[in-house]
Amino acid sequence: MALKKWLDRLTLLDLFDGLSVTGRHFFRKKVTIQYPEQKKIPSDRFRGMFRLDEERCIKCTLCAIECPINIIYIDWHNEKNPAGKSVKVLDRFDVDVKRCMFCQLCEEACPTVPKSIWLTTKTYEMAAYERNHALYLDIRKLTDWQAAPNVKPFTVVEQG
């Protein structure tokens, strides 16, 4: 054992091992993604910006109930449809995204198949200069990318 240690010291094994590690990494492929030009493709379970499908939504408000910080605001009223049947119509479906922690509990609570509210849009470019308007999504912004001008919808850009 002592001989081994002495050998290690004499041959400066640790120093040259260290140098060879950094030397190898010098030529290795770099992990940096040049952000504005190249974009990272999030995985399929990535939680991004909200989307809502008003057609599928049954106005059960389970998502608002499940939300741990109560940032989903839903108002609705009853209306008679042409067939004379009473249906719920949304007055308001707002998500205060600036406070959202993207826990996805609302999506899990949604009883419809497929989900009416979901976060797996992969959209992550949501930087805004002003949070109270830009990051406060009403039903129009929730259903239409064009209506939410601050949010850039996810587009796949080849990663180099």
Added chain:
Amino acid sequence: MKLLTPTVLTYVKIVLLVAVVPAVVGFVIVLAERRFMGFMQDRLGPNRVGPKGALQGLADLVKLVTKEDVTPALAEKAVHFISPVLSVIPALTALAVIPFGPAVRLARHVSTPLYVTDVNIGLLFVLAITSIGVYGIILGGWSSNNKYSLLGGLRSAAQLVSYEVPMGLSLVSVLLMTRSLSLVEIVQRQERIHLWFVFPGLLAFFLYFVSGVAETNRNPFDLPEAESELVSGFNTEYSGVKFAFFFLGEYTAMIIISCVAVTVFFGGWLSPFPSVKALDFLKVIPPYLWFFGKAGFFVFCYIWFRSTFPRYRFDQLMALGWKWMLPIALANIVVVAGAILITPGSTRGLFALAWIYGGLFVAMFLLARLRRALARRDRLAAVPHGARESA
């Protein structure tokens, strides 16, 4: 042709080699350091300013120059002002005697060697002048009136004094072979005896380069700056141009250590094995490019060391300097002197020494391989038998 008198040429060379080259090379080294360290950490490093980040140094300079020049209220004003200059000027002065190349022809009857002057005590001059640069660091740390800066200055004082000794002694063993202190003469002698001094002076070179790294306060011996311990030590209270001066001083010192290593050990401007006819095609590359290439490799080694080795503790630093490098350097002098004495008037002793050191080097390399193979066997034996496939 009247214009290119020797006096004018000397002034031009002073401006070019002592002022322009360090500034330009400094930019290149700063960029290279940041990019190469990035590469070694699997990053890209700065690549936004200019093509591949080539103008990063310029951007850094503009940032430093436009910064406010702060002097602490209780600082020793005059000393605080003078110490960055003290660290730059000696470093630049030492460049004057470094021979970058032999005579080059500028016009039909005008040729000039690529060094400002050839002093017959060149090596001594470099050592003496670069030692003055230490005052810049020590006085800068003291005059800032800041305990961390003072600690940095103190460490620097102890470290630089300690490592001057093995550095000087390792060069002494080479002086036994060169028989001259003139840097030009040293290169010419290597050409004459067909032997780079690195081969008989392998140990001396190793000692020289390690103490050179310590002399320039670079990792793993960067205790005077020690960013994580002393909030960058002696230069904490410096900003703007003064800080840039310290920076330039450090990088010029790196260049000088590399240049002296090339000149003394690696044949200066000579191509590899200039006496071997088969390697004559290497002489297509001009001598000064050989010089810059070799020096560049050592600067790269500086960067490599920086991104590899963790910092020494202060007592370890002192122990390494006094208990290991000093005795080895002394023993090396005895060995080299013996090799020269047993074959008076010929270089056979040096060649024998070169073979012995080369053999030892190869033996150590093989030992290291053996040791690594043994370690690998132990590691594999420690893995349970079933898990070996996945491991």
